[in-house]
Amino acid sequence: MIQKKVRREDLGPDENLCEHCTAKCCRYFALPIDTPTDFSDFEFIRWYLLHDRASVFFDEGVWYLLVHTTCKHLQADYRCGIYHTRPQICRDYTTDACEYDDDWCYEKYFETPEQIWEYAEATTLRRPGQSLRSTKPPALPILS
Known part of the structure; x- marks a missing residue:
């Protein structure tokens, strides 16, 4: 029998949302990075995205x-094996705004190096005199 997912608003006052979750918060970490301003x-x-299981997103600035x-x-039961000695970041984490509801939606989300490079080309200012078009290919030799 398939068990229906418990809705956050249906939890009783003594219930913990984590008891119904598959520990999404323990399956990734996200670190803020500098806002990109130029091609470098x-x-x-792009280098980050060349690595397995890495992605980049932009949200709320x-x-x-x-x-x-x-x-x-x-x-295996989605519980922490070091709960009593877990890091402070885990202790401070609450379910108030966690990902339990599956509503991961970012302003921009990139999974491949090609995606970020296309975005860079479309949004990054060009140097003075630099064309948006590709460079002109060399002329073909004339055959006699």
Whole structure:
């Protein structure tokens, strides 16, 4: 039998949302990165995206590097294996605005180096005299 997902608003006063979750918060981490302003900044982001399980997103004015990786202490029952000695960042985390509801939606989300490079080319200012078009290819030799 498939168990229906409990809605956040249906929880009782003594229930913890984590008891109904698959520990999404323990399966990635996201770190703020500098806002890219030129092509060299986008080259760094492109390098991030060349790595497995990395993505980059922009939300509410902040750029983030997101690494999809599971905490090594997450147990099969989705509970923390070091709960009593977990890091402070885990202790401070609350379910008030967590990802339980599956509504991950970012202003911009990039998964491939090609996506970020296309975005960079479309949004980054060109140097004076630099054309938006590709350079003109060399002329073909004339055959006699």
